[in-house]
Amino acid sequence: MARNTLKLELSGFEELVTKLEGLDGDVKKTVTEALARAGETIGKDTIAAVQKPNLPAKGKYSQGETEKAITQNPDVIWSGVQAEIGVGFDYSKPGAGGFLITGTPRMAPDKTLKKMYTTKSYMSKIQSEMADTVQKAIKNKMGG
């Protein structure tokens, strides 16, 4: 199945994960929860971005099936100590809107989707939310 996988790496908050491990916290469960929430956020933001009024040419070049091709509530897949989720458009489905990110010769790229899937700023925000989830687990473990 073709899918635009945007790997959400655990880099950036290993320190928090290590702290949780030191408190005998359930690291796998906490990271899975953090990634699942991140995937939900990305899915919702992508759906908002592909509403016709928000698209180039008011969505003239998008199709009604574009929204259906967005990955929502993705499963967290573990490979050893690494976890990842698939986000964005599922290219096995008709109407997958990858062209909205790259544009075409007749349609400029959609700025919101481009910012989400090709720049660091949006993913930094997602990473920050993931760190908050892990922080909350640490706080709970410490009885706070």
Add this chain to the structure above:
Amino acid sequence: MVDELIALLETFGYDVIRQGGLAEDESYKDTFFTFWNNNEEGQSFYDNETASATYDFDINVYSTDPDKAYTLLDNARNLLKQNGWTIITRAYDVASDEITHIGRGMRITYLKNFN
């Protein structure tokens, strides 16, 4: 940097246009480039002025000839590298408005010092 970028790509002898710049009723050439400036981000600053900045672009090739699309993108990549550009993503498929053409794209950046 967009002028320098266009000048480099034009050495291959094909049109270079901004992504989305083709009118709805305008036909595709057999082979052409498109570009899109993702951003220009200041990297260092001195005395409240930008001392260096990164220019981030998408470069795409569209062609009726799939082999040409792949080869031309490879050649463009090599030329850009020789001229100081960094290749962030080597290549990927990009959608075409016309079923007669395939599209191949890459993402590049350039770090420019203003001093």
